[in-house]
Each structure stands twice: as C-alpha cells, then as structure tokens.
Amino acid sequence: MENIIIKAQHNCVSDRRTYGGRFIPIVHEYVLLLRKETPLVIPFLMTYRVNSDIRDMPGATWRDIIADILEDCNGRAPLEEIYRRVEGHKRAQSQQWWKEKVRQTLQINPRTFEKADRGIWCLVKHA
Incomplete structure (x- = not known):
C-alpha cells in the first residue's frame, strides 16, 4: 500500500x-x-468446459459415485453391476478394499440408497 x-x-x-x-x-x-509490483501482469480466471467422470474427480465421495451409477442405471442396479462400473476408476484403484467400501456406503446412507431385493440396490425416491 x-x-x-x-x-x-x-x-x-x-x-x-x-x-x-x-x-x-x-x-x-x-x-x-496500491502499488503493484508487476503492473503488466493481470491475474484472471478462465473457465472452460470439460467432460469428466465423477468417479475420477478428487472431491467426489463414495456416496456421490454410487448415486451417479444408480442414476445411470435408472435408479436400480444389482451389486455386481455397481462393482463393474466402479472398478477401474481412480477411486477404486487407490483403495484395496473398494468393494467393501461400496457395500458400506450403500448400507450407511439410508436416505440415499435402499435395498430393493437381495443384492439389488436403488436410489431412495424423495417426494
């Protein structure tokens, strides 16, 4: 100043x-x-559109990932299909017990996921 x-x-x-x-x-x-040390350098923010998989985004939670998969499966999918879609993505590769994490996430989020039948999970429909 x-x-x-x-x-x-x-x-x-x-x-x-x-x-x-x-x-x-x-x-x-x-x-x-105010005196600026580099008057010809102007900081600015550029926005651009990127198509990115939510499963590879650093801020995505397991709940976000599984909800996205179920939305893509019309709100309902067998556990094996959820595994198939999660497998191979960064989040799953960085965790040895990722299948257990998927099951845990489905079970501890009753406001988001519900068990429709044996091995079948779906998104909870909010009124």
Whole structure:
C-alpha cells in the first residue's frame, strides 16, 4: 500500500434525504493507493468446459459415485453391476478394499440408497 487518502463525499443521494433515529450519514470516503509490483501482469480466471467422470474427480465421495451409477442405471442396479462400473476408476484403484467400501456406503446412507431385493440396490425416491 502506497498511501491512504481520506476525502469528503460530494453529490451523494443520501445528502438529499432526512433520516430519523441515530443514523449517521457517511460524509467521507477512503481511497487506498496500491502499488503493484508487476503492473503488466493481470491475474484472471478462465473457465472452460470439460467432460469428466465423477468417479475420477478428487472431491467426489463414495456416496456421490454410487448415486451417479444408480442414476445411470435408472435408479436400480444389482451389486455386481455397481462393482463393474466402479472398478477401474481412480477411486477404486487407490483403495484395496473398494468393494467393501461400496457395500458400506450403500448400507450407511439410508436416505440415499435402499435395498430393493437381495443384492439389488436403488436410489431412495424423495417426494
């Protein structure tokens, strides 16, 4: 920061109004003067579209992954199909006991998954 300038405000909309109570109108403003070390370098953010598999995204949870698989299977799939679709993805490759993790995730998320029949899981339908 190079300097701070405090200056009086002029021609404000609030100058033409009358306020009741304990209102204190702003009569000055601060101007901060900043010096940039590299004035020709401007940081900016670019967005672009990427088609990516949710199972390979770093922030995806096991619940997200399995819910995505079940959505792709019209909300219902046998456990073996879920295994088949999870297998080979980064999340499964990084965990030795990934099949056990899939079963655990299905069982501990009753608001998301329900057992429709022996070995068949589906998404819970919310009204």
